Amino acid sequence: MKFIDNKNILLGICGGIAAYKSVELLRLLKKNSANVKVFMTENSEAFVGRLTFEALSGQPVCSNFFEKVGSRSEYIEHIDWAEKADALIIAPATANIIGKIANGIADDALSTLVLAVTSPKIICPSMNTNMYRNKALQRNLDRLRKDGFFVIEPESGELACGTSGPGRLPEPEYILNRLLFRLSPKDLKGKNVLVTAGPTQEYIDPVRFLSNPSSGKMGYSIAGVAEKRGGRVVLVAGPTSLQDPSNVTVIRVRSAQDMALAVFEHMEQADIIIKAAAVSDYRPIDSCKHKIKKKKDEMILSLQKNQDILEELGRRKENRFLAGFAAETENLEKNAVDKLDRKNLDIIVGNLIGHPSSGFGSDTNKVTFFYKDGTTEALPEMRKDEVADILLDRIVTMMNSSTFLGNK
Numbered sequence: 001m002k003f004i005d006n007k008n009i010l011l012g013i014c015g016g017i018a019a020y021k022s023v024e025l026l027r028l029l030k031k032n033s034a035n036v037k038v039f040m041t042e043n044s045e046a047f048v049g050r051l052t053f054e055a056l057s058g059q060p061v062c063s064n065f066f067e068k069v070g071s072r073s074e075y076i077e078h079i080d081w082a083e084k085a086d087a088l089i090i091a092p093a094t095a096n097i098i099g100k101i102a103n104g105i106a107d108d109a110l111s112t113l114v115l116a117v118t119s120p121k122i123i124c125p126s127m128n129t130n131m132y133r134n135k136a137l138q139r140n141l142d143r144l145r146k147d148g149f150f151v152i153e154p155e156s157g158e159l160a161c162g163t164s165g166p167g168r169l170p171e172p173e174y175i176l177n178r179l180l181f182r183l184s185p186k187d188l189k190g191k192n193v194l195v196t197a198g199p200t201q202e203y204i205d206p207v208r209f210l211s212n213p214s215s216g217k218m219g220y221s222i223a224g225v226a227e228k229r230g231g232r233v234v235l236v237a238g239p240t241s242l243q244d245p246s247n248v249t250v251i252r253v254r255s256a257q258d259m260a261l262a263v264f265e266h267m268e269q270a271d272i273i274i275k276a277a278a279v280s281d282y283r284p285i286d287s288c289k290h291k292i293k294k295k296k297d298e299m300i301l302s303l304q305k306n307q308d309i310l311e312e313l314g315r316r317k318e319n320r321f322l323a324g325f326a327a328e329t330e331n332l333e334k335n336a337v338d339k340l341d342r343k344n345l346d347i348i349v350g351n352l353i354g355h356p357s358s359g360f361g362s363d364t365n366k367v368t369f370f371y372k373d374g375t376t377e378a379l380p381e382m383r384k385d386e387v388a389d390i391l392l393d394r395i396v397t398m399m400n401s402s403t404f405l406g407n408k
């Protein structure tokens, strides 16, 4: 992922049962092309062996300054790492390390490292609920927040020690998500971003509907990336099985008419509107109250056109930035450019569907941007969150340009 690619991340691991989740966090960081150096406290080695972290990170683990690595002591090594670090995460962070950092104590490799790191520092407390609620611990966490540390609150639930309440380490995906938030530029700060995602469902009777195979992944990726870049994001989503992106207002809808209502309710405040939803063009004229029984061999369904939400947004656009999508099976350029003009858009993201790695349901997409000034930009196949980042890069550039209507 762009803002973590090739970045130097320090991963501190303390002695808590949640240390097993750090293995997955490390794997995710490496999968996203980060360089990771692991620092373990002595106690953490009772939970997970250092070999696991060394194998996954491709780096020796540091737990003691005085061990030699080649001809240099670890002490020198870890000061080097502190200087070149882009971020430090401690997950799980025990009450002990939190107390030490809050009070500037440096009596082992990890606590000493923390004092030397100047880049963003993320602390993920994980412990027994009563320990977490303890006043001294809370006081230390407050002090860390005031000192500029970013504390990821633990989740509530059943803990390994048998108690129930706050103290559980969040899932590694969430920790990675919040790290990305820290590392992303805040170039959408102050902007309201309205995104639509997923399919719509048009009910024929209580148990059947017309829809399409859109998974919603593209729109959810855009909403997630826009939030990380500082935007205030509202996501209007048709039925999907995806988890709500962090810190995004999600409005769940079913039909195209519901989607239109939600979009028009939120469009006034929006500076940027990105319509990634695959809206059903038609709905049944009559939706039956009861399940339709099969009778004749043939059945005729009468449909009526849904409102084109994007076209209406184009009419009411004023100085908003408007982006649409065009998923086509043929004549991509002709169809996309026609929609760009007809719907009064600033950009349209076109892709050819029918290929397994591009379009509905897949994690990747191969898209072409068609701009209002007649230029095009074809991107190679990439993950949908990468497409989202590049799309937002282009939107930010266009909105900052002197020719953008919103700047006049």
Ligand code: CTP
Pocket: 256, 275, 276, 277, 278, 279, 280, 281, 306, 307, 308, 309, 310, 311, 323, 324, 325, 326, 327, 339
């Ligand atoms: N769209 C919309 N409301 C509709 C239909 C489409 O807002 N009722 C939006 C989609 O969210 C997308 C863009 O318009 O951003 C293009 O959608 P698409 O289904 O590709 O195009 P249509 O305009 O419906 O044309 P056609 O189905 O004939 O290709």
